[in-house]
Amino acid sequence: MTRSPGREQVSRVLQQHGAPMVLAALVIIGSLAFDSFATAGNAASVLVSSSFTAVIAIGMTFVIISGGIDLSVGSLFVFGGVLAAYGSQYGLFVALALPLAACGLVGLLQGLLIARTGMAPFIVTLAGLLGVRGLMLAISGEGATTYLVEDSAFARLGQGGLLGLTWPVYITALLAVAAMVLLQRTAFGQNVYAVGGNEQGAALMGVPVARTKVYVYLMSGLLAGLAGVLNAARLSSGVTILGIGLELDVIAAVVIGGTLLTGGAGGITGTIAGVLLLGVIQSLINQVGNLTSAFQQVVSGLFLALVVVAQRLLGRAQRLG
Amino acid sequence: MAEAVAPPGRRVLAWAQEYGVYAAVGVLLLFNVLFTPHFLDVANFRTQLVQVAPIVIVSLGMALVIGTQGIDLSVGSVMALAAALVALYLGYGAWPALLVALAGGAVAGTAGGALVAYVGVQPIVATLALLVGVRGLANVLVPQLVEFRNPDLIALGSSSLSGVPVIVVIAAVLTLLMAFVVRRTTFGRQVVAIGGNRAASELSGLPVRRVLLLVYVISGVLAALAGVLATARLQASDPTSLGLFIELSAITAVVVGGTPLSGGRIRVLSTVMGALLMQLLSATLIKHNLPQSWTQIVQAVIILAAVYATRERGTR
Numbered sequence: 169m170t171r172s173p174g175r176e177q178v179s180r181v182l183q184q185h186g187a188p189m190v191l192a193a194l195v196i197i198g199s200l201a202f203d204s205f206a207t208a209g210n211a212a213s214v215l216v217s218s219s220f221t222a223v224i225a226i227g228m229t230f231v232i233i234s235g236g237i238d239l240s241v242g243s244l245f246v247f248g249g250v251l252a253a254y255g256s257q258y259g260l261f262v263a264l265a266l267p268l269a270a271c272g273l274v275g276l277l278q279g280l281l282i283a284r285t286g287m288a289p290f291i292v293t294l295a296g297l298l299g300v301r302g303l304m305l306a307i308s309g310e311g312a313t314t315y316l317v318e319d320s321a322f323a324r325l326g327q328g329g330l331l332g333l334t335w336p337v338y339i340t341a342l343l344a345v346a347a348m349v350l351l352q353r354t355a356f357g358q359n360v361y362a363v364g365g366n367e368q369g370a371a372l373m374g375v376p377v378a379r380t381k382v383y384v385y386l387m388s389g390l391l392a393g394l395a396g397v398l399n400a401a402r403l404s405s406g407v408t409i410l411g412i413g414l415e416l417d418v419i420a421a422v423v424i425g426g427t428l429l430t431g432g433a434g435g436i437t438g439t440i441a442g443v444l445l446l447g448v449i450q451s452l453i454n455q456v457g458n459l460t461s462a463f464q465q466v467v468s469g470l471f472l473a474l475v476v477v478a479q480r481l482l483g484r485a486q487r488l489g
Numbered sequence: 490m491a492e493a494v495a496p497p498g499r500r501v502l503a504w505a506q507e508y509g510v511y512a513a514v515g516v517l518l519l520f521n522v523l524f525t526p527h528f529l530d531v532a533n534f535r536t537q538l539v540q541v542a543p544i545v546i547v548s549l550g551m552a553l554v555i556g557t558q559g560i561d562l563s564v565g566s567v568m569a570l571a572a573a574l575v576a577l578y579l580g581y582g583a584w585p586a587l588l589v590a591l592a593g594g595a596v597a598g599t600a601g602g603a604l605v606a607y608v609g610v611q612p613i614v615a616t617l618a619l620l621v622g623v624r625g626l627a628n629v630l631v632p633q634l635v636e637f638r639n640p641d642l643i644a645l646g647s648s649s650l651s652g653v654p655v656i657v658v659i660a661a662v663l664t665l666l667m668a669f670v671v672r673r674t675t676f677g678r679q680v681v682a683i684g685g686n687r688a689a690s691e692l693s694g695l696p697v698r699r700v701l702l703l704v705y706v707i708s709g710v711l712a713a714l715a716g717v718l719a720t721a722r723l724q725a726s727d728p729t730s731l732g733l734f735i736e737l738s739a740i741t742a743v744v745v746g747g748t749p750l751s752g753g754r755i756r757v758l759s760t761v762m763g764a765l766l767m768q769l770l771s772a773t774l775i776k777h778n779l780p781q782s783w784t785q786i787v788q789a790v791i792i793l794a795a796v797y798a799t800r801e802r803g804t805r
Contacts (some may be wrong), residue, residue, distance in 0.1 A: 237613070281793070288750050290560075290613075291796045294737060295789040302785030310780050416562075416617060429611050462628030469622020473600075476610045476618065 186478070187425045187441035194448050202455040210451060212332050218447040219340040220245075222440055223395040225418045225425075226347045227388035229439045232422055233351075234384045235364035235431030236289035240278065240296030241392035242414035244271045246407075247304040248396025252322070253315035253406025254307075260321045263401075267393045274300055275389015279382035293385075297415065304408065311408040317400065326401025336398040343391070348436045360384060364431025420468060421446055424475045445471075502798060509798060510746050510762045513791075517769045525776050535654060539722065541768040542660040543568075543715040544738050545761050549667045550708030551739040552760045556671070557684040557704050558752030559605060559612035563619035564712040564739060567597045568732030569627040571716030575642070576635040576726035583641030590717050591710050597623055598709020599702065606701035616705075620736070627728035636725040646721030656718050663711070668757040677755075680704060684752030741767060741788070745795040766791070 199206035224241050231238045251267035274296060281292045305311050317323050329335050351357035359380040362370035371377045400406050419429075425442030427434025446468055453464045521528040547564045554561045571590035578586040597619055604615035648655050671677040679700045683690045691697050712732075720726050744750060745766060746759035770791070771784040 285797060287793075287796050291744060291750065291792060294740065295792045297737070298785045298792070299789030302782040302789065305782035305785070306780070310782060416620060420617060420621060423614055423617075429614050462625045462632065465621050465625025466629060467625075469618050469620075469625060472614070472618040472621060473604065476614045477604065477608050480609050 185426075185438075186475070187438050187445055191441050191445045191448065194445065194452065198448065198452050198455070202452075205451070205455055208332060214444070214447045214451050215337050216334055217450075218443050219334075219336045220395045220399050221414070221418060221421060221446075222340045222443045223336075223343060223398070224388075224392045224414070225421050225439045225443050226343055226436060227391035228418050228422050229347070229425075229427055229434060229436055230351070230360055230384045231289075231388045232419070232427050232429055233364045233431060233434050234360045234381060235367065236282065236381065236384065237293065237419070237429070238278075238296075238385065238388045238392075239290065239293040239415045240274065240300055241388060241418060242411035243297045243300035243304065244274060244389055244392035245396040245399070245414055246409075246411035247271060247274075247300050248393030249400035249403075249410065250304055250308055250315065250396075250406035250408060251393075252397040252400040253317050256315075256317045256319040256322045256400075260319055260325075263317075263319060263322045264397060267397050268390060271393025271396070272386060272390045275386040275392075276382065278389065279385030282385060283378035283381040289385075308406070308408050314408065315406040317404040317406075322401050323404050324401075326398055326403070334402065336402065339398065344436055344440055351436060356380070356383065361432055364433075366432070417446070420472050424472060426475075426479070428479065507747070509795065510759050510766055514762055514766050514769065517766065517773060521769070521773055521776075525773065528776075531652075535657075537768055537772055538657045539654050541764055542654075542656040543719045544735060544742065544764045544768070545660045546663055546715040546718070547712050547735055548739040548742040548760050548764050549663055549757065550711035551736075552743045552746070552748055552755050552757060553667070553671070553680060553704050554612070554708050555684075555740070555743050555748055555750060556680050556752055556755035557701055558687070558750075559684075559701070559704070560616065560740065560750070561601065561705065561708045561712075562613065562616040562736045563597060563601055563623060564708065564715075565732035565735040566620045566623035566627065567594050567709050567712040568716030568719065568735060569728040570594070570597060570623050570630075571713035572720045572726040572731045573627040573631040573728040575717055575720050576631045576637070576728075579637055579639050579642065583639050583645065586642070587645075587717055591713050594709040594711075594713025594716070595706050596709075597713075598706035601709065602702035602705030605705060606698040624728070631726060631728050634725055634727045634729070638724070642721045643724055646718065646724065656722065659714075659718065664757060664761050671755045671757055676700065676703070681753060681755060684754070686753070738764070738767065741792055745792060747795070763795075 195206075204210060224245060228238055228241065248267035248271045251270055252263045255266035256263035278292050278296050281287055282289050308315075325335055327334060330338070351360065359370070359375045362373070362375045363377050363380050367377060396411070399410070421442035422434070422439050423429060423442070424445060425434070425438030425440070427438060449467050449471070450461075450464050453461070453467065527533060547568070551561055551564065570593050574590040574593045575586045578589045601612075601616050601619050604610040604618075605612050608615075645655060650658050671680070679690070679695050682695060683697055683700055687697060715735075716732060719731060723731075742763035743760050744763070746756050746761070746763035748754060748756050748760060767788060770787060774784045774787065775781075
């Protein structure tokens, strides 16, 4: 079947910019409907609460574009947070280095297993989800120990800020820009797209498929750990019951942002829009007041279904199916 | 297959792929008989089986879905929806409530199946949308835990047939039924054919979309049934936490049982063995005073080992 170039273009624009457009529409509707929505305070609270998910989602975007999936991020998030809080008693450097080293190592191991043995990413990272949470429970007395952050420099990392926004928001913005450059302007980024688009073709063209995959999971592990570190700094403690089901929120945000789970297409802008979209939906539901947070899940689920149906209907069907 | 001339290493691997899960269950049973006090008590056996029954029921549907190269992440949320529907309709009696709950599972399965079969959405995304949305719906319908005293429902959860808990009987009957469906019916052969090669199945005229839809409907109904049974056993409806992470347990049972995630092959009895293995493992660790964290770490290792052993078959 052939399609007119006009329609092709429309579908491509919607694919890439659909999430930012819906986000803009929701923000406008929210501002008109609720006086308390379009305030600096509300915007700041959406940004702050979205920033931790966004950091993880940046890594997940790379993984999904490469054709994989990472279910371990929720566990790495809580593992990183607990290690950071534990490490903070030895100073800022340990509070940062210990969790990043541990989470990076887990990401590296998962990447090696996926890239070198051909095991499904879903299974390897499912084992990661279980194993890392188990490790976290083991080192925290079955989750009973909550490490409090003593180091004030580390706590400032999560609580201090500028112009009403805390540091994690700025760090997230920096990471997003860096990830955009990495994905769009470097050979590594092109390799990620190539591996996700057509792995065999990429291998024939000399793309280092295995190495690219290892880096992608390493990155995802590091970023999930970093999100945990920042959150521990914000809460001044390593809370052991966080991050359950977080991987699904993150995957949903990435998919809503227009990244295809089949790999090979997507981008950071969409992912950030997807994360913010879920944050704005939550905020709008809070504005209505008498709706429970369960309602947010219904809306998120419907939204995800709508987006993936739209993705299929907007011309992608031809290319993939 | 050229197994006759395969080197010994390969033969061991092939044997492990085929019977590894049975051997692992056997070893764990032997260990418990020798080293765990009161392991052979009837009460202990019953507890273990009652606990594993809902997972087995969910895993049967999951095995069918994975056989088509799909996956169903929504099963835990469908269990919660079923629990919510039971709480809402129990006023009309236990059986009407059961039927409404199963119908709810069928509707959720139809939604997921239609997205997969007719819209062409990837199974993992379609059922992820359901996982998020349906759990929310269950929580909206029934915001907090509801206890109840309906005698029929309580009987469903706690009565026994000549010593065997009804829940276990239901799980066993469904297992045999599913094994029969997969091995001996046209539908079963179609499921396996579609998972093995969808394009070829379409070309040879199989009703691919209808079979795919039906597979998700079956998974939804089985999950709903598991939700009702779990609710009946707890004597309370708890949509917030019922079935949380059961999709991971079910996928684990299927995969450890040797059904490849790449589809085209379904091992029903081994799936049940996979569920039993995980249950037995956590029971063993708990009985020997090892903490919960160890269970999860050991589970992770077993999943990786099982998939590593079956990966060649899986990618073929």
